[in-house]
Amino acid sequence: MNDTTNAAPGGAGSDVANGAARDWTPDELMTVNAARALQGSRTCFVGIGLPSAAANLARRTSQPDLVLIYESGTLGSKPTRLPLSIGDGELADTADAVVSVPEIFNYWLQAGRIDVGFLGAAQVDRYANINTTVIDRGPDRPEGRLPGAGGAPEIAASCRKVLMVLRHSRRNFVEKLDFVTTVGHGSGPGDRARLGLLGQGPVAVITDLGVLRPDPETAELVLTEIHPGVAVDQVVEATGWKLRVADAVGVTEPPTQAELAALRALKSGGDPRA
């Protein structure tokens, strides 16, 4: 993961070495790497937005057997285009089974049957805890309202592991959350066990700049990989706490033409196999 020799055909990769413009966007880099992070997982509880794009891309590229599970009650959805909502009809029409919302949360999620939960977030802290509820805008202004918890607290609690995907900025990666909606690693090692959370919690946070992973000793997020063309300082600068950097930071593989074609086809509503 630390060179550019496997770069895509078509010239995109050759631009990486000299830093010239390349033919993918930061969001595409993020989504492609988020999709790759699903390798080895069989079942994925999918949040809407970036996680859904990544999970669908994984199913269209390296993980054709990935079982996509949506909180609207679908097991094994196989959409051909990216759904706008978690309740688009295609998710149900292409599913192996459609169940009620109480069933999806109680029998499938809470029972610990699902390998990986894939979440987005508005605010993340150094222990990969998540705020999607309210933003403190200072003493003279009312709290800024975010959508709220949705499925996230129990997805992060009960899936065997958790992946997160969000854009990297000081606004999103904060020293202290204004509100803890969803627990990642709490306040450090041992907290998940103390709280009785079943799964191992967040194992990677994939952003448009690189990948952060929790330190096995401290549970604090550490920068382990940067994307091609991104500098370590840039990631440190975009993080609201003093970000720890791994001794040897890797560079992620550039997106392949196949990955980019599949992602663009999903986004444009077409079938990449067509």
Add this chain to the structure above:
Amino acid sequence: MAEIRSLRDAVAELIHDGDTVAMEGFTHLIPFAAAHEIIRQGITDLTLVRMTPDVIYDQLIGMGVARRLVFSWGGNPGVGSLHRFRDAVENGWPRPLELDEHSHAGMANRYVAGASRLPFAVLRGYRGSDLPERSSTIATVTCPFTGEELAAVAAVNPDVTVIHAQRADREGNVQLWGLVGVQKEAALAADRVLVTVEEIVEKLEPTPDAVVLPSWAVTAVAHVPDGAHPSYAAGYSVRDNEFYQAWDPISRDREAFLAWMREHVLEAS
């Protein structure tokens, strides 16, 4: 037994000022037409319950119909914020809105308890979250068998639940399929149940995975084709994603919102 009524009569008879009303449908089968009828009739001071407030409650909240909202995820799915919901919570416009906020798992279980006529439900939930600090309907309970501490959530028992379904027969038996969400639980949790349907048929044909609500569990059925738009009814329509995207600029601006509601709801019928 359910009576077949006009939407106007059914809403007038079943829904009153100050009621707790759940209008369910998890993205699919959202009863928009019934919400618009509530607005037209000027019914107010409602406690609105819904897992995902969606555009339907953005409209009700923006029109000042609600004093309290019980929910678990308040965004415009795939688009962004619900601006009328945010304006009410942040700025009290057009009136302040009290919140009782949950996770999806918690809300789903509150309906299960309500349908079961139990006082509360248990789940492994909310652990380490700040959500319980802001809600009086989340507590903990110790399992009498294992000693494990579990989350307890209070039952939801609406005065009225309103849902949209694909079909009913002339006796008022109701059939819905596709994403069935939490509608069965929400209906069985309520004192009164109003169902709007795409179609009234002579005989309900069995459909794979369909939920059937027997007539004796329903109060009133109203024939309202396309009554879920811009949500949808599987087999009859598709989700109008363009409308959900168009709602963002309409709902950002108070005047634009009011003008839209005047033209499409208040002056429609």
